[in-house]
Amino acid sequence: MKITQIKTIRVGQFPDVIWVQIHTNAGIVGLGETWYAATTVEAAIHDYFGPLLIDKDPHEVEAHWQTMFRLSDHAGYGGAELRAISALDIALWDIKGQALKLPIYELIGGVTRHRIRIYNTLGVYGDIKDGYDIWRDPVGVAKNLLGEGIRSMKISPTDFIARSSDGQLLFKKELDRVLKPIRDIRDALGMDIQIANDGHGKWNLPNAIRIVKDMEFLKLMWHEELISPLNEEAHLRLQRETNTPIAVAERLMTSYQHRRFIESGAVRIVMPDLTWTGGISETRKIAILASTHQLPIAPHDCVGPVNMFAAAHICVSQPNVMIMEYNRAMALGWYSEFVDPMFKVIDGFLMAPEEPGLGTRLKPEISKRPDATVRFSSESRDSWLTSLQRYTYPPKDLRTEISQE
Amino acid sequence: MKHGPSITIATPTDGQLLHPKDLDIALKPIREIRDAVGNDIMIANDGHGKWALPQAIQIAEAMEPFDIMWQEDLMPLMNPSSLLRLQEATSAPICISERLLSRWQFREFIENGAARIVMPDLIWTGGISEVYKIAVMASVQQVPVAPHDATGPVNIFACAQICMSIPNAMIMEHVRPFLNGWYSDFVEPNLPIEHGWLHAPQEPGIGTRLRKQVFERSDVTIKVTDKDVRVGLPDEDWESVSDPFVTTPLNFDNSRNGRSEELEAEVYDIWRYRKQQIIESESDQL
Incomplete structure (x- = not known):
């Protein structure tokens, strides 16, 4: 089997999302996705990474990952490049699964569970306004989630009060006010619902320490990214100040960036984003690294429907998965408009996909939308890093004397 | 090639004392190879875990002129800090070890920098699943894997699956008298080893089967388990x-x-x- 064409699709309605389809001469089409810097990702796919895959065998997923990553890493790998590689990696796994007629999870260890618990991140889209409602009627939101079988939720109460000082100054009074929704939920429902706190990397270290200490009595599921994960020693200092586990972080790219946080003990819950950190291949490796330190992973969403499918394969196959993120405002609001079939959430669990490969397809009408930008490429190119034209290689007549291959 | 010249001279003192003269005699074969063919052949040293730390350093130092491919298991693997001291005392990479079982035993040796080459034995450390995980752990330290053999033909087939699929595989062990002597009596197809390469197996699954004749041998013992005794639930x-x-x-x-x-x-x-x-x-x- 050969890769014949790579296609990217964006829509004006969601300018940060990009889908990639890898087409093959066998008629199998693999689907991938990522979020953020979509136009840059599009260029990275068509100008840099796509040409490395054209005419190649899609089964060689690990080799393709290495070739793409090394081309990027040669000049210092970055966010948009890893997002492009992640989307392509997921699409390659999709092809392989379809070709072998097995769901991807069967190729990465098999099921260790058939479903994974989800938590709801409070979002706002369409009719679902969890993110606003939590300020007016926190107990109502919590009860509503419990009614759906969702027993955990994530909230970002401190984002707003970090704004005025860029996280450099924290007023205790303000903190007290924004924690009221969580206090109300605890007063009304006790520990019936687990609550995680996401700080989105807004604070400096001393303010983050003050926040975790002031929130200790609320017994949270985790604190996530109160400080940006730039320095694992600072994170370790934060973890030492609290018994609540620290979760890090969708913004770490590759197992190499995760390594230092895992090994130093700075993180107790590892939260890779599949569509940013390097796809299914790299997330599996991160799960393995976490497992050697007896840590769980809790994959990130708020990306898109393909990410949920890809994460589901990791969640049902890797033994050390704690819980999966789910944003019901986004999932119910627009995810289902783009893929068919839609992933299944039943009684607060994300179910294992049932079809071969990834388990879903981008709906054909998406490419035909008036706000769609579709780009194709089908030209092959080898990585210049290993091209025999390299100026660092000896001239042809001297090569046989040197190389024993 | 891999050679274990220091193994026998450890016995008299249980690895606690090493006379330079004894070591000098033991290293004669390697010296002769280097004199005759220079660096045409790479040579690794296997110590089988016989020595105390000062003697291990003494051996590694004495072998420095020979450009050793790796120093393997000069000491038993009881203490990652001690092994790091050995690594710091020699320019040859330290290689460990078929005797570490599961990623949890490998972890500290890999993370502290003591292991520059990781040598899991697939059929001891936890199979294909666990060796994959060990290889991932090694990869984040930018360290290669060189799977162990000297065990049996199925091990090499299983190792071949790992060697072909992970990016950080360095080289694969095999023992020529075993390969030519008895491995092929037991499996069909035989190992795809030719011209200094282990090739990717071609068949589905592990790529080989135990030969029928093995089950019919007069010295064979066969035990079968076919009962479901798990305390599982319907x-x-x-x-x-x-x-x-x-x-x-x-x-x-x-x-x-x-x-x-x-x-x-x-x-x-x-x-x-x-x-x-x-x-x-x-x-x-x-």
Whole structure:
């Protein structure tokens, strides 16, 4: 089997999302996705990474990952490049699964569970306004989630009060006010619902320490990214100040960036984003690294429907998965408009996909939308890093004397 | 090639004392190879875990002029800090070790920088699953894997699957007298080893089968297990419990074949009791 064409699709309605389809001469089409810097990702796919895959065998997923990553890493790998590689990696796994007629999870260890618990991140889209409602009627939101079988939720109460000082100054009074929704939920429902706190990397270290200490009595599921994960020693200092586990972080790219946080003990819950950190291949490796330190992973969403499918394969196959993120405002609001079939959430669990490969397809009408930008490429190119034209290689007549291959 | 010249001279003192003269004699074969063919052949040294730290450093230093491919298991692998001291004392990479079992035993040696080459034995450390995980752990330290053999033909087939699929495989061990002497008597197809390369197996699965003749040998002992003795619980009943705590696999084999009626009843009682507990604790929560 050969890769014949790579296609990217964006829509004006969601300018940060990009889908990639890898087409093959066998008629199998693999689907991938990522979020953020979509136009840059599009260029990275068509100008840099796509040409490395054209005419190649899609089964060689690990080799393709290495070739793409090394081309990027040669000049210092970055966010948009890893997002492009992640989307392509997921699409390659999709092809392989379809070709072998097995769901991807069967190729990465098999099921260790058939479903994974989800938590709801409070979002706002369409009719679902969890993110606003939590300020007016926190107990109502919590009860509503419990009614759906969702027993955990994530909230970002401190984002707003970090704004005025860029996280450099924290007023205790303000903190007290924004924690009221969580206090109300605890007063009304006790520990019936687990609550995680996401700080989105807004604070400096001393303010983050003050926040975790002031929130200790609320017994949270985790604190996530109160400080940006730039320095694992600072994170370790934060973890030492609290018994609540620290979760890090969708913004770490590759197992190499995760390594230092895992090994130093700075993180107790590892939260890779599949569509940013390097796809299914790299997330599996991160799960393995976490497992050697007896840590769980809790994959990130708020990306898109393909990410949920890809994460589901990791969640049902890797033994050390704690819980999966789910944003019901986004999932119910627009995810289902783009893929068919839609992933299944039943009684607060994300179910294992049932079809071969990834388990879903981008709906054909998406490419035909008036706000769609579709780009194709089908030209092959080898990585210049290993091209025999390299100026660092000896001239042809001297090569046989040197190389024993 | 790999050679273990220091193994026999460790015996008289149990590795606690090494006379330079003894070492000098033991290193004669390597010296002769280097004199005759220079660096045409790479040579690794295997110590089989015989020496104390100062003697291990003494050996590594004495072998420095020979450009050793790696120094393997000069000491038993009891202490990652001690092994790091050995690595710091020599320019040859330290290689460890078929005797470490599971990623948890490998972890500290890999993370502290003591291991520059990781040598899992697939059929001892936890199989294909675990060797993959060890290779991932090594990869984040930018360290290669060189799987161990000297065990049997199926091991090499399994190692071949790993060697072809992981990016950080360095080289594969094999023992020529074993390969030519007995491996091929037991498996069909035989190992794809040719011209200094182990090739990717071509068949589905591991790529080989135990030969039929093996089962018919006069010295053969065959033991068969075909009874399901897991204290597992009937699938459909588990599925019906909406249980927040149990996320264990639900793919227990449903078959009750081979269970005695008493065992069946016992299992059922355990299951009924746990199910009741779960329902109670769930209603406590809600």
